[in-house]
Amino acid sequence: MAQKKIQRFEAINSFANVLQYPEGISGKWKDFFKNENPINLELACGKGEYTVGLSGLYPERNFIGVDLKGNRLYIGALKCLKNNQQNAAFLRIQIDKINEYFFPAEVAEIWITFPDPQLRTSRAKKRLTHPRFLRLYQKILKSHGLIHLKTDSPVLFRFTKLVIELYQLPVHAYSEDVYGDPEISRELSIRTHYEGLDIAGTRKTLYLQFSLPESPLPDHDAQLQELVKEIEKPILV
Ligand SMILES: C[S@@+](CC[C@H](N)C(=O)[O-])C[C@H]1O[C@@H](n2cnc3c(N)ncnc32)[C@H](O)[C@@H]1O
Numbered sequence: 207m208a209q210k211k212i213q214r215f216e217a218i219n220s221f222a223n224v225l226q227y228p229e230g231i232s233g234k235w236k237d238f239f240k241n242e243n244p245i246n247l248e249l250a251c252g253k254g255e256y257t258v259g260l261s262g263l264y265p266e267r268n269f270i271g272v273d274l275k276g277n278r279l280y281i282g283a284l285k286c287l288k289n290n291q292q293n294a295a296f297l298r299i300q301i302d303k304i305n306e307y308f309f310p311a312e313v314a315e316i317w318i319t320f321p322d323p324q325l326r327t328s329r330a331k332k333r334l335t336h337p338r339f340l341r342l343y344q345k346i347l348k349s350h351g352l353i354h355l356k357t358d359s360p361v362l363f364r365f366t367k368l369v370i371e372l373y374q375l376p377v378h379a380y381s382e383d384v385y386g387d388p389e390i391s392r393e394l395s396i397r398t399h400y401e402g403l404d405i406a407g408t409r410k411t412l413y414l415q416f417s418l419p420e421s422p423l424p425d426h427d428a429q430l431q432e433l434v435k436e437i438e439k440p441i442l443v
Pocket of ligand 1: 252272275300320322398401
């Protein structure tokens with residue numbers, strides 16, 4: 207591991223706002239934050255631009271950036287420590303286990319910011335808006351809690367729209383060009399590291415805001431997989 211990475215991994219061990227695979231934290235976040243304010247997650251937060259930005263905008267809410275990579279979390283965590291943003295924290299875990307770290311309805315909203323689009327169709331199950339993940343979010347989200355997806359990947363965006371349609375999820379906001387809107391909100395104006403990289407090469411940021419039903423999601427997963435294979439089939443010329 208590069209020297210800088212090692213130093214950052216060591217540093218977060220002593221950061222009061224970073225929790226790494228904490229045991230017994232579910233249901234206890236109000237003790238951690240010392241208040242009962244609503245908890246918002248930023249999944250796949252990387253350097254945590256949304257956690258830093260939103261916790262600054264909304265001091266009456268709590269924000270938790272979630273990622274596996276400690277050297278990335280370090281950046282956001284250090285900013286929050288320097289700014290004394292006590293309503294922000296960072297959780298280093300596998301998102302696949304997110305329901306082990308929160309009680310049912312302990313989370314008010316979820317932001318998913320520029321997650322890996324997992325472009326290979328065979329990896330669609332790893333996309334953070336796959337029903338496999340939505341079922342985990344359903345376990346921890348308050349009823350009608352919002353999910354925000356910000357991405358530059360047309361593939362992930364199209365996939366998420368397909369999931370929304372197939373599982374009949376309510377959509378609350380939608381944009382195919384976030385920065386083309388002259389009345390862009392303060393939330394959506396926050397730019398992330400990966401956003402700046404424009405990996406998809408479209409120079410467009412896409413946004414979806416939706417919610418989940420209270421009843422369990424139906425099992426259309428096999429049908430979804432077939433549709434994805436069909437839609438994402440490479441065009442042979
Ligand atoms: C493309 S980066 C985006 C980072 C940041 N949101 C941004 O926009 O700059 C995706 C992030 O998701 C994290 N990630 C991917 N799969 C994960 C998982 N299963 N559990 C935890 N983190 C994950 C990676 O470590 C990486 O930091």
